[in-house]
Amino acid sequence: MTGTAAPTDEGRLVHLGIGNFARAHTLVATDRAGGWSVVAFTGRSAAMADALNAQGGKYGLIVRGAEGDEVGIVDVIDAVHPADDVDALVALLADPFTAVVTLTITEKGYAAGNDPATSAPARIALGLRARREAGVEEPIALVSCDNLTGNGEVLRKAVLEAADAETRDWFDAHVDVISTMVDRITPSADAGASELVRERTGLDDQVPVVTEPFTEWVLEDRFRGRRPAWEKAGVQFTDDIELHELRKLRLLNGAHTLMAYAGQVAGVERVDEAIGHREVRALVEQLWSEARSTLDLPEDQLDAYTTALEERFRNPRLADQLVRIAADGSVKLPVRALPVIAERGGPENAPGEVAAVAAWTAWVTDRVRAGEEIKDPKADGIAAAAGLEDATERVTALLALLDVPAGDALIGAVVAEEARLPRA
Structure with a gap:
């Protein structure tokens, strides 16, 4: 089977891991597409199944803009099962009417092993075996909607590891695994969300969803x-999902990382405050200019994307806490900032990215010396390095945790940039 199929007016989509993000993002798109029904399975808790089934699958969607709320009802779910209802999932995947499976199971869900009792990929493998044994020839698509680079390949590997040999042999001719890039901020619903849905729509909703106006979903175009x-x-x-992943990583995530550290060093606590801080905003613009030069995308698309990012960052009604975003800097900087510095030809050509690294070294140093917690897998090494008195030795030790070698030009650039950062 080759080629790309056209969208159709009807079919069934099965979703694994029904939570706030899926209900604010992928299921909204499926509802608006029209014609398709959804059967969902919960994640760790079965409570969502009980709540949604009691409401006939309907739920309220609150889109929280800077100036006010838009409230609507999403009505695309036929039924919700608890995650451990393996028989229901196997029967659904064996049914030719089921053509798409989407997943939001978090990164840990793909490493849950091969036991169907505890692993969503293993349950999918069982369902595919039943589809093969039923003689279903129509392709089925597995679509990861988790925030992972190369999420389709992660999903493929997990399912194949749990599958029997016959299903592995059958797999490529009958299963498409689609990588995607997803983006929509979805905070927990506040105490007044249910009442707001009731006032605006009349729905007595126990599980409303709150989200932002912006939404983006990019999929590989290879459904058969x-x-x-x-x-x-x-x-x-x-046809190039990696480029869109890179755009998000370097422009959205890169700016988030810079603001998380530079904003706190400058004395602010939330994203909207950071982007509104004149000097921090200037650093973000410099970082965007550098990162954009590494992305092979049209200028008008990049303009539209950064304009949308700024609008999202400035929304005070969805403002995120910088200290939360600041977690795991030793993991984030090597993939968000250091590659741009290298591609630009060194730190002298990437002052905005250098500022992101310097803001991290300054922030962790301030936190350690104030006796405050740093959430990072290398927290012990950070604490030891941040305690060094000599600035060059301290920055050298901190950057070694990012695999930057001693004597690298980045070290001196970071030491110099620390002194230029806006301070509270």
């Missing part, structure tokens, strides 16, 4: 079987 007409909801299809 049926799929919803997601393009009706603004979903993009691409």
Whole structure:
């Protein structure tokens, strides 16, 4: 089977890991596409199944803009099962009417092993075995919607490891595994969310969803079987998902990382305050200029993306705490900042990215010396390095945790930039 199939007006989508993000993002797009029904399975807790089934699968969606809320009802779910209802999932995947499986199971869900009792990929493998044994020839698509680079390959590997030999041999001819890039901020619903849905829509909703106006979903364009007409909801299809992942990583995540550290060093606590701080904002713009030069995308697309990012960052009604975003800097900087510095030809050509690294070294030093917690897998090494008195020795030790070798030009650049950072 080759080629890409056109979207169809009807079909069934099975979703694993029904939570706030899926209900604010992928299921909204499926609802707007029209014609498709959804059967969902919960994650760790079965409580969501009970709540949604009691409401006939309907739930309220609150889109929280800077000026006010838009409230609507999403009505696309037929039924919700607890995660451990393996028989229900196997029967659904063996049914030819099921053409797409989407997942939001978090990164840990892909490493849950091969026991169907505890592993979503293992349950999918069982369902695919039943589909093979039933003689279903129509392709089925597995679509990871988790925030992981190369999420389709992660999913493929996990399912194949749990599958029997016959299903592994059958797999490529009958299963498409689709990588995606997803983006929509979805905080927990506040205490007044249910009442707001009731006032605006009349729905007595125990599990409303709150989200931001911005939404983006980019999928690989290689479905051979049926799929919803997601393009009706603004979903993009691409032959180069890696480029879109890189755009998000270097522009959205890179700016978040810079603001998390530089904002706190400058004395602010939230994202909207950081982007509104004149000097921090200037650093973000410099970082964007450098990162954009490494992305092979049209200027108008990059302009639209950074404009949307700034609007999102400035939304005071969805403002995130910088200290939360600041976690795990030793993991984030090597993939968000250091590659841009290298591609730009060194720290002298990437002052905005250098500022992100310097803001991290300054922030962790301040935190350690104030006796405050740092959430990072290398927290012990950070504490030891931050305690060094000599600035060059301290920065050398901190950057060694990012695998920057002693004597690298970045060390001197970071020491110099620390002194230029805006301070509270």
